[in-house]
Amino acid sequence: MNIDDKLIEYLADLSRLELDTEEKAARKKDLADILDYMEKLNEIDTAGLPEMTHPFGAVNRFREDVVTNGDRTEELLANAPDRKGPYFRVPRTVEE
């Protein structure tokens, strides 16, 4: 499959990744090679078959919806790259 600049830029955008020219070329080639290899699956007729999203079709085991943990604000904020009081601080979110 041919991967053009437009497609790789779109995919990088979906992935929230910035690719420089060199990376873009490399990812285009990888993706094309890998997708060619994946064409193999087209040998199989899968029309009408169920989609298996989980190994055993087992259903999630939910627990009771009760609070088991306390206030962990400090613990969780300890890893924040930047904080202000009990909040995560981030660069400007709205353009001036």
Added chain:
Amino acid sequence: MDLRTLTALELGALIKKKKVSSPEATRVFLDAARRDFDKSADDETKINAYTDLFEAEAMAQAEAVQERIDAGEYLSPLSGVPVALKDLICTKEGTTTAASKILGGFRAPYDAGAAERLKGAGAVILGKVNMDEFAMGGSTETSHYGITRNPWDTSRVPGGSSGGSAAAVAAGFAPYALGSDTGGSIRQPCSFCNLTGIKPTYGSVSRYGLMAYGSSLDQIGPLAKDARDCAVSLSIISGRDGRDSTSVMEEPFRFCDIIHGEFGDGRMGGLKIGVPANYFSMPGMKDDVRGAVLGAASVLRGLGADVEEFDLPMIDYAVPTYLIIACAEASSNLSRYDGVKYGYRSPGAKTIHDSFYRSRSEGFGTEVKRRIILGSFVLSSGYFDAYYKKALRVRGLIKSVFDEALEKYDIILAPVCPTVAYGIGGQIDDPLAMYLGDIYTTSVNLTGLPGAAAPCGFGEGGMPVGMQLIGKAYSEGLLLDTIARFQLATDYHKQAPKEHKAERKRAGRPETQEGGRPETQGGGRLETQGGGRPETQGAGRLCENAAVFASEAKQSIKTSCKPGLLGLPRRCAPRNDGLSTQSGGSFCAPGEDGGAR
């Protein structure tokens, strides 16, 4: 005695008998790991197994466990025994980084379910071990913290993605380790480093606190020196955890017979093992691997198993199906790394949007970006049906061929990897070649079935070869029991890398623990027992001479149908006999002495 050469159970028995204390044992492993850790990155003897050593924390844990042992409190057969954890299993101690720059310095505020259970069983956590970044790779070359080298030959890779776990155990820097397996990441490094390991049935071990790669494929499991260590560690970490809604196995495994070394006469009469002949003629399959795995088939036959060959279709489709599903799940799972709540944030960003792009672009390595982009592609509108949905349908087909095979056989015996460990840099620039190394392992993750790897010989350059045993869901007991019996009759698993070989021989065996571990060198137990089949007499020879044995076995096979490609009997028509009566592992009553918690 060099404690580094012992199995985890042997060390646990010495600690229980107060022959050695947990702090003493912990110190030995920490010191060995520290000597390697301190070597310069360009020192070609540096294994580089650890990403973080928890020296103070480990010693404190060891002291605390020792107090309980001194007070007569026996938490598990691994009480006081140290362990290393793959760097994507969260612990409150030290860092957990998934070997990625984007999580540099991350300190988890909680313990993963598996780590919590290990601590509850008295394990001492030595530190975090290296891996491919976010478990994406098969060689531990994509780690942000440098490559890990194979202790068997430091010019070669240890396998991956749990390469640090495997290298740490093989080099004697930890008695055993936990890894995770999404497409072969426990089994393949075990094969490359001569270890025994298991990817348990999906849902049997909690994924709480395991940094996610492919959520419908990931499982945590042990990498160890033998099947008994796998049995005891899996008994400890398995079972329901309310914090992981896919953790569905209510009761933990309890493999007491295996842990205590109770194997009756060591034989496996009636066990049906199927060997997929077509797996051995795949392009890229090397003769040394083929020979060693078929040699193991003959040994198993000699031990009384009913071994025959058959064809297991769909093998060509396993890797593309796996790649689509794993990358789709990864692109979604890794969207959480945005530089806001934890981990790396690019310093130059002016807006939050810019920060997302820059932090991720600077924080992720090439292989991770490659897989995220592939995942975004297969999930994007326009390609979703043709790739992602298609792969889910093929996944169902792969499941059905395995289910069908496992109605006929208790165990499928296959290679782990087409080759032995290759040279560093050998495949890193060829993603497709790297992905194809997973050809025999990915099906097990797609189907959720358990798959174990164990040493079965040596190939090119004297490098270890592993065999893979695949069973029905929750048949881990049967897989480990079979490997344990194999390991009574062979000594491949007792071979250590050159540097440690002399030490290991000198160390000898510790006193037997309760349950009476026999002197197993060269399958002594088989030899002492009369009335065995001719093949099993002098079983000590098997390990030295598997190839000769295999050819003898081949000639002795009597079958009414045409011999198969591998020289094993081949099934011509469906048989009616019922499944083996051999039970899949036994469970200790809770609280029973020797039970794993």
